[in-house]
Amino acid sequence: MTETLTILTINPGSTSTKIAVFADETRLFERKVDHSAADLAPFDTIGDQFAMRKAAIVAALKEEGFDLASLAAVAGRGGKLPPLKRGAYVVNDDMVEFLRHRPIDQHASNLGALIAYDVAAPLGIPAFIYDAVVVDEMDDIARFSGVPQLTRRASCHVLNMRAMAIKVLKRDGIRLEDANVVVCHMGGGVTATVISGGRMIDVLSDEEGPFSPERAGRVPCRQLVDLCFSKDYDRKSATKLMRGVGGLVAYLGTNSALEVEARIDRGDAEADLVYRAMAYQIAKGIGELSTVVMGKVDRIVLTGAIAHSKRMTDLVVERVKFIAPVEIVPGENELEALAAGTLRVLRGEEAPNVFVAPPRPATAARDRSRMAHA
Structure with missing residues (x-):
């Protein structure tokens, strides 16, 4: 009989930390540990919250x-690391040092790997991250923006998107590496990707694709430049207009899809038009990514919190079902995605x-200086 593999998964968010324990594919329990404003107030940085969150x-x-x-292993949400390959990474001393002392950004997910490592090390078991926040395996041709100073980046909801693509295909006996899949994650931000040969070869980030509950998505460039150089906005307020008070918030004053749908049910024509416009843009983004693989798409996957909405998914499906x-x-x-990826590693199905x-x-500059004088 095969030994049951028990995995603890950890996903830190800005004001909470979600954890779950899985025995093989079965979720034993899940908890959301809330961190109040009072809990967080004493800490200047995300890193300073480590001991409090672990406790x-x-x-x-x-x-x-x-x-x-x-436990057989602990898996933490991958933090703000340099662009990585898809799949699992062992949390090692290099990763711990990087996230503790020179993280790319102050992001709650940085604590995922650190806490996983600190829990796992005394038990003599491995700690992993899986499909980190920035997985970059885009084709070179996809990186061009039209402006040399602006390079397109692979920024999307990698962990959930790849996991749901794998889950859908596995049910039908298909490996992700053998299919072309377009996945759209619909949440506070909307991102999409096309996966071919297992790689996310192109993406629509939340700043260059559909608008969403809180984000503006792709906007007219010249109008944006004019807005930024007007006297109405500084850098902070212009950024917030794109990320935070864009999308549904800008048009309807709420980031709640449920509230928007309630307004529609009450006969609000403006809410109906804005909501259909968001679905329209999501469908258009899916169609855009489908051209990357010449229209040879095996599946389209809709995921994220807003995928719970039948009204939204019906609007999107109506426009894209001809593709796949x-x-x-x-x-x-x-949490499910972290456990599933870690389980594949423990079973030898993937190599970390x-x-x-x-x-x-400073070290890099010193090395260049040594080479110049060699």
Whole structure:
């Protein structure tokens, strides 16, 4: 009989940390550990929250009566690291040092790997991240923006998107590496990707694709330049207009799709038009990415929180079903995705990558100087 593999998954967010324990594919329990404003107030940086968040996780596990000694591995949400390959990475000393002392950005996900490592190390078991925040395997041709100073970046909801594509295809006995799939994640931001040969060869980030509940998405360039150089906006307020108070918030004053749908049900014509416009742009983005693989798309997958909305998915499916069969897998399934990826590694179905930290800037400059004088 094959030994059951028990995995703890950790996904830190801005004001909470979600955890779950899986026995093979079965979720034993899930907890959301909230961090109040008072809890977070003493800390200047995300990194400073480490001990508080870890203690809260350990306390939650004790409340569940869970014995850490039964774990085979711990998986944390990948943080703001340099662009990585898809799949699993072992959390090693290089990764810990990078996330503690020179993270690319102050992001709650940076704590995922750190807490996973700190829990796993005393138990003598591995800690992993899987499909980190920035996985970049885009084709070179996809990087061009039209302006040499502006390079397109692979920024999307990687973890959930790849996991849901794998899940849909596995049900039909198809490997992700053998299919072309367009996946759209619909949440506070909307992103989309086309996966071919297992790689995310192109993406629509949340700033260059459809507008969403809180983000403006792709906007007219010249009008944006004029807006930024007007006296009405500084850098901070212009950025917030694109990310934070764009999309549904800008048009309708709310980021809640449920509220918008309630307005539509009450006969609000403006809400109906804006909502249909968002679906229109989502469908257009899916169609755009379908051209990358010459229209040879095996599946379209709609995921994210807004995929729970039948009204929204019906609007999108109506426009894209001619391209390929559409699968709807709602929710933000990061904990499940972390567990599934880690399980594949533990079973030997995937080999984990090894993180090598880039040299510190001063070290890099010193090395160039040595080479110049060699």
